[in-house]
Every structure is written in structure tokens, then in C-alpha cells.
Amino acid sequence: MIKNIICTVTLLLSLGAVAQDFEELMMVVADDRDTEDRLGWSCDIEGDFAVVGAYADDYGATNPNMGSAYVYERTGGEWIQIQKLSNSDQDDYDRFGWDVEISGDFIIVGAYGEDHDTDDGALMSKAGSAYIFERGVDGVFEEVQKLVAADRAANDEFGWSVSIYGTTAIVGAHIDDKNAFGMGSFYHAGSAYIFDREDDGSWTQTQKIVASDRSPGTVYAPDHEDWNDRFGESVSIWDDYLVVGGPFASKAYAFERTGDTWTQVAFLTYPGISWLDRAAPVDIQNNTIVLGAQTEDLNADMEESILNSGGAAVFTRVDGTWGYLQRLSPGDRDAGDHFGISVGVDGDYIVVGAHSDNHDEDGGAEIENTGSVYIFELQDDGTYDELIKLDASDRAIDDELGISVAISESTIIVGAFQQDEDPDGGTYLEDAGAAYFYTNLDGGGGCDDVFFSQEIDLCAGEEIVVGESVYDESGVYTDVITTDLGCDSVITTILDIAEEIEVEQELFVCNGGFVWVGDSYYDETGSYIDMFESVDGCDSLVFTYLEVGDAIDTDVTVDEATLEAVLSGMDYQWITCDPFEIIDGATAQAFIAAESGDYAVIITDGDCADTSDCYTIVIDDDPGSGIEETAFSASITIYPNPSNGTFIINGEMLVGSQIQIYNSIGALVYETIANSNTQSVTLTNQAAGIYVLKVTSEYGSKIEKISLK
Secondary structure (H helix, E strand, O other): OOOOEEOOOOOOOOOOOOOOOOEEEEEEOOOOOOOOOOEOOEEEEEOOEEEEEEOOOOOOOOOOOOEEEEEEEEEOOEEEEEEEEOOOOOOOOOOEOOEEEEEOOEEEEEEOOOOOOOOOOOOOOOOEEEEEEEEOOOOOEEEEEEEOOOOOOOOOOEEEEEEEEOOEEEEEEOOOOOOOOOOOOOOOOEEEEEEEEOOOOOEEEEEEEOOOOOOOOOOOOOOOOOOOOOEOOEEEEEOOEEEEEEHHHOEEEEEEEEOOEEEEEEEEEOOOOOOOOOOOOEEEEOOEEEEEEOOOOOOOOOOOOOOOOEEEEEEEEEOOEEEEEEEEOOOOOOOOOOEEEEEEEEOOEEEEEEOOOOOOOOOOOOOOOOEEEEEEEEOOOOOEEEEEEEOOOOOOOOOOEEEEEEEEOOEEEEEEOOOOOOOOOOOOOOOOEEEEEEEOOOOOOOOOOEEEEEEEEEEOOOOEEEOOEEEOOOEEEEEEEEOOOOOEEEEEEEEEEEOOEEEEEEEEEOOOOOEEEOOEEEOOOEEEEEEEEOOOOOEEEEEEEEEEOOOOOOOEEEEOOEEEEOOOOOEEEEEEEOOEEEOOOOOOOEEEOOOOEEEEEEEEEOOEEEEOOOEEEOOOOOOOOOOOOOHHHHHOEEEOOOEOOEEEEEOOOOOOOEEEEEOOOOOEEEEEEOOOOEEEEEOOOOOOEEEEEEEEEOOEEEEEEEEEO
16 A cells, blocks of 8 residues: 655745735636536635535436536646535435535535435435535545534525534524524524534534524514524634624624634624615635625715615624624626625635626626626725726626635635636537636735745655655655745655554464454465554555465274274374263274264364264174164255354254254363254354264254364
8 A cells, every 4th residue: 555645735825015916817617517507606715726516517417406516726827627526415406516615625515405314314305415525645535424404304405505614614504494402483594503523533513503683583574674584694614703694684693612612792784784685695714704795785885876786894803802894895886786796805805796797897898797806905004995806808698707706815716607618718508607716926016935844744655745856755854935926935844754564473273274364364375465554544564474284184984893093193082972072091093982872083183183073883782883874864954064153954853853062172062952943053152163063863863063164
């Protein structure tokens, strides 16, 4: 099991003091794109990895909307698809990929239309689920667990929203009716569920959260602004803080973790919004929360009403308290733009999608619903100013660029779920979908060098690649890598190569015996190699040199009352078979029976022994001898033989017979009375080897050797 590990080091880039404009880097599509897959409905990015959802991906004409998600990796400055994810229990209309997020080695994918529990049973229509994928040492993301709500119910739509940070995940169920204890019925009040990764790698639901002011209403009520809250329509988590959006409540809810418990600490109400509008999309990073309101009508100054132009609100945490900072709106806002349909925040930047915007970066070239994205940058006074508006280089009608957005350091990913063409501008497939990457790596401004230290433990035969260097010996190494920004990243690698473990063993077993080495079973003479994983995860080799003793010839010749073992030069012990007893002093190669009976011999060759068949000697007034097999004996069959411990005895006259089993030294180890013509016998706590089974009845007897593996 020789491994080759390539270490990808995520560099923390400093953007410097001078602002840099973002530019389109590239467009990506699915390698198996098809009509109405809607790739780009959801997306997320962290470092060199991005994930894009395609909730309407069909697996054949008869399997609609199962959904999928695509993983992209940045390699050599380009984003390359490396994997397609699907749920292991996929079904029609699961809509796997409705929401996605990535954190470190984990990806979480929501499937709000999924109907089954973790065992793919307990059908509940649209109860919903989410799936955790983990990246292994081979770089491949594998599904490790399906998440469902402990109080799952039909139409909860658990998985409508998902978020993950480190080893904590949150899943929204925006139309769940139950309270935090799984009780009650508040119509579409919504909820969210917290899952934490245990030490054994499993994910466990640790808490369910709901809004403290959740609506008790069960019918549409225009005078009640909290009707149909849908808490959980969007969720986002960062460290010990999380935020949940409730669109019809026109607010977001901030929670903080203390110990293992999440507690609501703030209402983040969108300022001045009408109850008819919706504020739901949320994102959080460090001390900043962004709340989008795609149907807001007023500008950043709460003036100049333009229907559904959209907006976003920024909240910050100062001295442990969340408070409102400012409203955001674009400089070229227009009716129906839906600015705020998606939001993202990272470092000094906030990104906001406007999927129904019709104009290009210069405010012209009107194309209906082509969509756009706006970048806002943090200023010295702590507020945000619009930096740039981004469009797609191949913008077209109804692409809806900006339906989803995410940002990581200097890279932005944007979904265009109704985009129709491939990156070359051809292969038209309606609503196949796409995603666009934007970067400011080519902009001006300086940056700081990054110093990164890593301690790596590898096994013998493995290697690590750092930049263009390859290391396979223990030591301390330093590499300098220049990023696309022109900054130096100094990487110190402390490498420890574990020594290869080899164990040799010489074993001997008698003929018919065997040995186990791990999961391997050996019963023939030879040399064997087995590989195991040691405590530190490295390979250890066990070399086994096995010698199996020769079979002992237990044949016996019978001459009237004289029995003689054919094999010479061994140790002998003659026994009676009925009863099974050692005959004192009968240790020669030959034995003369003094009376009628059944006799056998135990032959010992060194450490091994075997017992012959039983021979019947008949002595009467006219001396003679013979070996008899009665009709009863002939009717008895025993199988399987050899056996792992359980033997089946069949016989037409078996009922009422006495069944006895003796070991190789004549000790009785089992005894019973047959209650059926088919009798099962199980030997427990007995060593592998040869045993003698005796069946005695008024009709005769049967004696046969049996082998226990």
C-alpha cells in the first residue's frame, strides 16, 4: 500500500493597501451538461476548491431532477472540474444540489425534495435531507453521512439551506411547523438544525433552533408582518456565530455558541423594509453579516422608490454586540433587478447578486434578465463603497447571472443557472447553466509575504510535494513559492517519515490444522506476506513461514483378533470405541483383542496425533474376526466434515440414539440424545483438530472421525 501524497498549501494572500479591480477569469460548465440541469443555482468557494449545485440534473429521461454538484479545483491559475457528486440514495425530484457549501475537507449538499430517512426508508414526501462529503488523502470527496432531522416530517423541506464551518454544520427547514422540541404546529414558521462531528467521524444532531418570535399564525394575515416566517430559508455559520434568514419576517437572527449550546443573541431587522418585501439571503464572516432583500424598493438612503430594485443591509459585531451598519444599493439600480438575491462576504469585500439586472457594467447594452454582480469594498471609516459591477463576457438573455455568489480571498464565483452555451460560445443547451470565476489578481497594489509552517507525518514509501519540491525523507525543508500576485510564500515543512515495520514468524501445524493471520487463512506449507495498518496509519508487513506436518497414515490391518498399525516407528495408544477408553499398556504397533468390541489406535508423530477408524472384532466359540457395518451404521451420514463447529447427522433410525464425541486423547467432550432423524451438533470452546463421533442405538452403532477447523 504505497501512497503518493501531494500537499496543496492554501496561501493566505494579503491584498495590500491599493484597491484592485476584479475581472472575469473564466467560465465553467459541467462536463456532462444537459438541457435544464441549472448548474449554478447554488455555489460556494474556499481557497483552491469550489462547488456548484445543479439541482435539476436528470439521470436519464425517467429520473428527473435527482440533482448533482460539481467540484472544481484551481490548478495553474485555471479552475478544473475534478469530481461530480451525487447522493448515494438518489431518487426522482430529490433536488440534490439546491444549496451547497464547502469548508476545509468537507462539503455539505442540501436535497430538500428527498423523501427518505438515513436508511432510505420511512417515506415522507419532501421531508428533505442533506449530505456530508469528506475529502480523503487521495483528494477525492466521498459521501460519509446523510443528515435528516430527528423530528422529520413530510414537507419540512429540510436541506433548503445548508452551511458548514469546521466540524459544525447547520441545515435549514424553512417550512417546518414544529418548535425546538419537535412539538406544536406554527404554520411554516421554519427551523434550523445543528450537527457536530464526533471523534469517530460521525455527524450528530446536537440542537434544533427556531426564532424566539416565531409566528403562531396558521392562515394568511395581511396585518401580521411575521406571517409565514420561513425561518431557515437561508443559513450561514462562521466559528461560534451563525445567522439565519426569515424572509417574511424581514429579518435575520444571530446566534452565538457558548460551550455546546447555541443561543439567539440578536434580531437583525432590515431597516425600513415593507412587510410585503422579503429579506432572506444571509452570509457571515468574522464580525460582519450581510442580509439581502431582493424585493426592497428604496435605495441605500431609504429614498427614491423603484419597485423590486433590491437592497442589502450590513450588520457588524462591536464589543460582542451586533448592530446595524448600513444599507447597500447599486449605483445603476433599476426596477426588477432583484439586487440582494444572493450575498457573500470575505475579508474587505461584500459581493451581491442581481440576477434580473438588464444592463452591462456601463449601464447600457440592455438584455433582459442577463444578471450581474456588484462588489463593495471596506473603507477606512468602516463602511462599504461600491467598487465595481461585474457582468459575464458572453452575457445573454435570461442567463440570470448572480442567482448565487460566493467569495474567498481574491476570487469570486457566480452562478448563472439559465446560461445556455459552453465556454466556447457553442453547443446550445437551454438552461444547462454555468458558473463564472472573477479575480483581482491582475490588479495593482502590493501584498505581504506569507509564512506558513506545516508538520507532516508520512509512512515509508510516501512522499510530499511542496511547489516543485518532492520530499521522502525525514527533515526540515523550506520552499519559497511566488503567487500570482507576485508575493512570496515561505513554506516550512517539518517532515517525519515513519519506519517500515516488518515482522517474521515461523509456525508449525499438524496436518488438517491451519493458522489465521489477520483476515488470511493458511493450511498449506509455504511463505506468506500480509499487510496491516499500524496504529500510526502506516503499512506493516507480516512474513509467515508455515510448515504443515505430513498426514499420519492411520490405516490398520486386521487378522482375526490382531490389529496392527501400518505406519511403523510412531507412538501408539490403543483404545476401545465403546466405551471410548484408553487400554492401559496397549502402546505397541500391534494389539490383540481379548474380547469382542470396537477398537482404534491413536498414532502420535512428534507434536501431531491422529486416530484411526474403529474396527469391530467378533470373538466367539469358533474364533474368528471381522469388520462389520450394520444397516444402521450404513444409514448414518455426517456433514459437513470438516466443519467450523456445527455438524449435521442424518439417519433413518437416528431418533433416540446416543451421540457422543471424544477428543484425540479419548476424553468425552459432547453427549446428547437425538430427538430427530436430522440432528444438529455444535462443538463450542474446542480446539481445532480431529475428534471421534459415536452414534449408538438399539439397531447398532456408527463411529466416524470428524474434523473441526
